[in-house]
Amino acid sequence: MKTNSGLRNVLILLPLWLGVLTVAALAADQCLECHSSWEEGLDAPSVQFQQDIHSKAGLSCASCHGGDPTLDDMDAVRKSKGYKGVPGAKEVNQFCASCHSNPAYMVKFNPSLPTDQLDKYKTSVHGKRLFEQGDTKVATCISCHTAHSIQPAAEPTSAVYPINIPKTCANCHADADYMSGYGITTDQHEKYIRSVHGRALLDKKDISAPACNDCHGNHGATPPGVTSLSAVCGLCHTLIADNFAKSPHKEAFDAMGYPECETCHSNHLIEKPKMHWVGVSDSSLCVQCHAPDDGTGGYVAAARIYETLVNINSIYNAALARIDTADMKGMLVTDERFALNEVKQAIIQTGTAVHTFDPEAVSKVAEPGITSAQNIAIQGEKKIEEYYFRRKGLGIATLLITILVIAIYLRIKSIEK
Amino acid sequence: MADKIARENRLFHWVDERLHIQTLVDYMSHKVVPQHSHSFWYYFGGISLFFFVVQVVTGILLLLYYRPGADSAYESVKFIISEVSFGWLIRSIHSWSANLMILAAFIHMFSVFFTHAYRKPREMTWVTGIFLLALALAFGFSGYLLPWNELSFFATRVGTGMAGAIPGVGDFLMKLMRGGEDVTGATIGRFFGLHVAVLPGVFAVLLSLHLFFIQRQGMSEPLEWAANPQFKKYRPFFPNFIMRELLVWLIMLNLLAVLAVFFPDGIGVVHWPLGQKADPFAPPPPVIRPEWYFMFAFQALKVLPAHLLFIEGELAGIIILTAGGIVWTLIPFLAGKFSSGKKPTLIIAFGWAVLAFIAVLTILGYILE
Amino acid sequence: MDEIRDDRRNFLNWLIGGGLVAFLGSVFYPVYRYVIPPPSGEANVSQVKLPFKLKELQEDEKKSRIFKFGRNVGIILITPENELKAFNAVCTHLDCTVQYRKDLSIIWCACHNGRYDLEGRNISGPPPRPLTAYTVHLDNATGDIFVAEAKG
Structure with a gap:
């Protein structure tokens, strides 16, 4: 009994002991000891580092910066073995890579984390400028990941979490002064946030919507080339990319050096497609290349595809208007409204089929939607007729009751006379 | 012509031989209804009765397709109003008639009160009438849940929750009504049984008594007539009064049809759109309100402070309302003797106070929500 | 007179x-x-009888069909293991209707290349959540297929 309780005491005290040991170990890190006592602002690295993933993995300042953390004298630290100090733009990548490019070392922490970031970085525009031209203004590891508050990309507080990425890139790319001399625009972020993708990601917090890196790559950041564009967009827009690849435009665009999707949809400011982009009106995109007599048949095809699009949309709107009218008249139209979803799907599919640029294919896809929209419009019409039927029925019943009421009234009068 | 009369007589004799209805006919033919400037109010009892009959008929029709249960109640009501021919009409008339029945019953009650028709010997008629009104309210409360839509679910949750505030038995009572901790499919089963079996049974017995008393005692005469017999004037019950009633009923039926066609889902605060199916986990709609005839009680409980003297406000409210209801029921016994020709001013003042209480709280309830 | x-x-x-x-x-x-009684007989509740029989589904080139399930769209399919599976067919990403890709043994949403396995779990692409599964009952004698909301 006695031994038992003794053992229990030890067990209870064990966590406490561990705690004391940890505190002792931390206290032993003289880097933090000094740096955290500096005035506000200058103590930032030591404060931020406490939330850093490296700190949580058990690494200390010395793990990256070198030096002997047991020494409490700055001069002594500087003279101590392996002290690396603060890395410059050129050294910092190597600084991180010393661990992150070492699979044997990284496997101890996160076996699933790739170790090819530096290799990829060297192929990127950023990496090339840095290593080949010595341009130190380019983004390095810490430009995106921060220096001392590094978080895994899956953490919502991380600078490289999908929702935060546009801002992280915009730190440099939206700064006209900083970007001057590179010959590229600085309006990408401003355009992106107005695009369908930017609104999905930033407003609706749909983290599956593409941020900058989903098209441009992460460490191997490269603008997608003219011919690889449909591969990038096709990651999500598969059917559209398939349709496009099989279409006559694929070859024509490649031959003329037109970027595939971008030619019509632009790049950063991708809008919800408008019907009038197709067709032969002045605002159509088709007529920017196609003329009635260009021998491709594209002009005629554009007109016919536009006709199909207008057709399915106008029939959809007509059906919707019927149903709205019936609804306003107090008729129950939930089933009809539900059926309209099917037409909506057909409209989306028709939009997808537009990328075949084949009028036959487009109208084949649109056909079922048009038929079902017509049926819904008929149903809506029936509901409206039903509404008037009810009133007519009521009118007849009221008439009959009124006659009866008058007759009974007269009868009462005659009885009481 | 003579043949026809003879035939009618033969039929009459055939029935009379077996059931002795001649005495009944004699009785009815001697029955009279007082005729005066307030005779108008006599019709409201008949109107309430008419709406009740409409309720029975449309209720039975709804039963053909309605299926209680959390998985089927909403679906079957939707089926009734969207797929069954004239289903919308039957449901709408059932709902309109329910509301109008309670309105007519309230008017009937207050008209009886202000004409002091409850006085001796009609005490039991008054008491059965009050019970009938209470049953009608129970009909309304139990029927409201049956479509199992969002509106009805949350209103029933709040309504049954109030019963939980009664000390001691409150929790038990709430569980008893809900058939569990919360409003679920089990609650539909209970409310359905109550609505189509228990309440109609009890209602039928009380209604028979109520009508029997009226037939036995005849219509109450105005107080003033006792002192001034020269004003007395009567109208034969059959056929004069009954024809007039028939007239009123036809107009009421027409009114129901007009309301059902023009406002199938009700209008304003008397509103019963089917909407979405009840979802216990969905956020409650911004406004949960009881039906208009419960509004004054609901509002009374809401305006009371959290603590009244040493008891909880809501509990105090329930006690006050219950006490009020008991006093109201016992009015014929508390009113004392009526001396002829003297107006019972205290009673009239009390009636107006009750009416004002109900009216003000009801209006407040809708304004403050 | x-x-x-x-x-x-x-x-x-x-x-x-x-x-x-x-x-x-x-x-x-x-x-x-x-x-x-109206033609549809009785109110549809949480179980629906599909308007086609097992044989039609088996003979269907796509081995799957879309059906109406109350307020929702459902998809029923025959897996390579010859099992019947049914799900809510509304993609959890942006509400497109999903389809069965027999060739890939996945349920696929054409809108943004969302993929689900044959248990309805989202396996790649934008969908944030799995598809809701329904319970399928088969009347072997008649070939009628009944789909119900999964319990619990």
């Missing part, structure tokens, strides 16, 4: 009788129509 009164009375009686008959007609017509 008496005759005129009699005539008037007869006319009134006739009017009341005729009016009564017509009135009863206008009351009983809706009631009569109401009691006649």
